[in-house]
Amino acid sequence: MPAGSSPADAKDSAKDGAKRKNFPLRGRTGTAAHHLKAHITDIGTEFLEKLTPREAVMFMAEASWGSTTFMPCPHCGSLDEHYFRAKELRWKCTSCGKTFSVTSGTVLADRKLPLTKILKMALSWANGASGKPALQLRRDWQVSYTTVFTLAHKLREGLLRGFNIGILAGVQEMDGADQLGRRYKEKRNKPRGGDRQKPTIPEHLRAPTVDPDTGEILGPPKPPKFDKAAKQPEDRRLMLVIRQRGLARGRGAVATRVGIALTESRTTVTTMATRYASSESHIMTDEDPSYSRFATLFAEHRTVNHSQAYSDRKGTNNNQAESFNWRMKRLVRGIYLNPSVKYLLDYAGEAAWREDTRRLSVGDRLKHLLKAVMGVGLSRWWRNYSHGHHREEELLLEGAREAGTRGKEKGWKPKPPR
Ligand SMILES: [Zn+2]
Numbered sequence: 072m073p074a075g076s077s078p079a080d081a082k083d084s085a086k087d088g089a090k091r092k093n094f095p096l097r098g099r100t101g102t103a104a105h106h107l108k109a110h111i112t113d114i115g116t117e118f119l120e121k122l123t124p125r126e127a128v129m130f131m132a133e134a135s136w137g138s139t140t141f142m143p144c145p146h147c148g149s150l151d152e153h154y155f156r157a158k159e160l161r162w163k164c165t166s167c168g169k170t171f172s173v174t175s176g177t178v179l180a181d182r183k184l185p186l187t188k189i190l191k192m193a194l195s196w197a198n199g200a201s202g203k204p205a206l207q208l209r210r211d212w213q214v215s216y217t218t219v220f221t222l223a224h225k226l227r228e229g230l231l232r233g234f235n236i237g238i239l240a241g242v243q244e245m246d247g248a249d250q251l252g253r254r255y256k257e258k259r260n261k262p263r264g265g266d267r268q269k270p271t272i273p274e275h276l277r278a279p280t281v282d283p284d285t286g287e288i289l290g291p292p293k294p295p296k297f298d299k300a301a302k303q304p305e306d307r308r309l310m311l312v313i314r315q316r317g318l319a320r321g322r323g324a325v326a327t328r329v330g331i332a333l334t335e336s337r338t339t340v341t342t343m344a345t346r347y348a349s350s351e352s353h354i355m356t357d358e359d360p361s362y363s364r365f366a367t368l369f370a371e372h373r374t375v376n377h378s379q380a381y382s383d384r385k386g387t388n389n390n391q392a393e394s395f396n397w398r399m400k401r402l403v404r405g406i407y408l409n410p411s412v413k414y415l416l417d418y419a420g421e422a423a424w425r426e427d428t429r430r431l432s433v434g435d436r437l438k439h440l441l442k443a444v445m446g447v448g449l450s451r452w453w454r455n456y457s458h459g460h461h462r463e464e465e466l467l468l469e470g471a472r473e474a475g476t477r478g479k480e481k482g483w484k485p486k487p488p489r
Contacts, residue, residue, distance in 0.1 A: 102429055111432045112433055113433060114433055119190050128173050130190065131174070131445075134442055135177070135442060135445035135446065137442075145171050146164060146167050147166050147167040151164075153165055160173075176449060177444075178225040178226075178229050179445070183218075192208060192212050192222060193226065193441070196208060197437050199406070201406050201425065202425070217456070224452070224453050225444070225450050225453045226421075227418065227421050228417065228453060229443055229446075230443055231420040232451075234423070238348065239326055239349065240351055241316065241352065243315050243352050244313070244314050244316065244388070245313045245314075245340070245354055245356045246392035246393055247310065247311045247332075247335045248309070250309070250419075251403065251410075251412055252308070274291065276291065278291070279291060303334075308412055308415055309333065310330070310396070310415070310419055311329070311468065312329050312330075312392050313328045313347050314395055316391065323394075325427070328343075328347040329399075329420060329422070330342075330346070330347075330419075330468045331419060332469060335361050337363065339468045341365075344365065348369065350370065351370050352369045353369070354369050354373075357375060373385075373387040374387070375389060402422050412465060416465075424440070424443070459482070462474075
């Protein structure tokens with residue numbers, strides 16, 4: 072024992088030595104350990120592959136209605152034990168007499184693919200941690216790009232209309248983050264780094280000059296706008312997120328709501344907060360002045376000054392919201408490679424769903440997805456997409472606004488087959 076150290080110190084250092092291992096360098100996080108549990112992989116593609124057409128229909132019925140015998144008729148809405156026609160795999164309504172299948176009146180209505188294939192593709196799509204590119208699905212399932220793109224977007228639409236809804240009550244964190252808006256147009260063909268030319272003094276900062284002919288004093292020109300909005304690239308958008316803290320400590324947030332806006336203004340953050348948070352909520356944000364009205368709108372508003380700390384001693388922080396911002400950034404930059412601004416909200420809704428269902432098993436996650444998606448009725452935005460029916464608007468917190476399109480021009484129709 073070295074001189075000057077007590078037996079207690081020696082005991083502590085021995086304990087440290089036993090604890091200190093080279094690997095793993097960092098302890099596993101809660102979610103990582105969760106993913107390695109046995110029950111997580113309860114079903115897989117193999118399970119869906121083995122389903123007969125009838126079993127696939129029943130799997131879908133159980134997921135979307137919670138029953139294989141008792142369901143609402145999509146034509147008249149009557150809830151009953153409708154008569155099942157095993158040969159057609161359709162039900163006949165006991166009230167109106169019309170027949171319907173498990174996908175009638177849902178976003179998957181008029182499907183051309185067999186149900187098992189749709190289930191397998193949906194499972195594959197749902198299994199991506201931060202998203203699943205349509206091209207990858209196309210390669211995996213040998214379908215056309217339009218088919219898989221439309222299917223993925225129908226799932227997103229279902230999540231946006233069936234999952235990104237409802238008011239949260241409790242402790243919420245709110246934050247905004249810039250998404251999209253690559254400034255490639257400004258940067259293209261410009262020298263960078265060492266080739267940069269010597270900077271010149273901008274016109275508006277130069278001293279006033281005297282006109283030699285008239286003797287008039289010419290002041291510097293009006294400076295360009297310096298506010299944030301003026302410098303934004305056209306397709307930059309602000310994603311606002313509200314996340315509800317769970318009651319169990321260390322288990323992260325339990326519910327997420329998203330919105331897209333052009334700017335982080337008092338109007339947009341208030342619209343977002345009043346749409347998704349109840350007046351009894353306790354909201355935590357950063358110190359952005361746009362949140363200034365929250366103290367009068369909600370039960371409590373606490374702010375954290377990020378230049379001082381990420382969290383104060385009372386636990387004021389918006390780290391769960393910040394965490395989601397980065398997940399979204401990973402989805403936008405790493406998986407979907409800059410999706411169009413028009414559908415950014417759809418992608419944000421997808422990210423929110425992936426985040427909120429992170430602790431579910433594969434099977435439960437697929438059922439959760441189907442439950443949300445199959446409950447919103449017919450697709451408003453993707454029905455007949457391949458026939459030129461597209462959503463015209465970009466859905467913003469400021470209100471829907473007409474969006475430019477990257478695809479076919481307005482009124483485009485496919486050529487009739489020869
Ligand atoms: Zn009916």
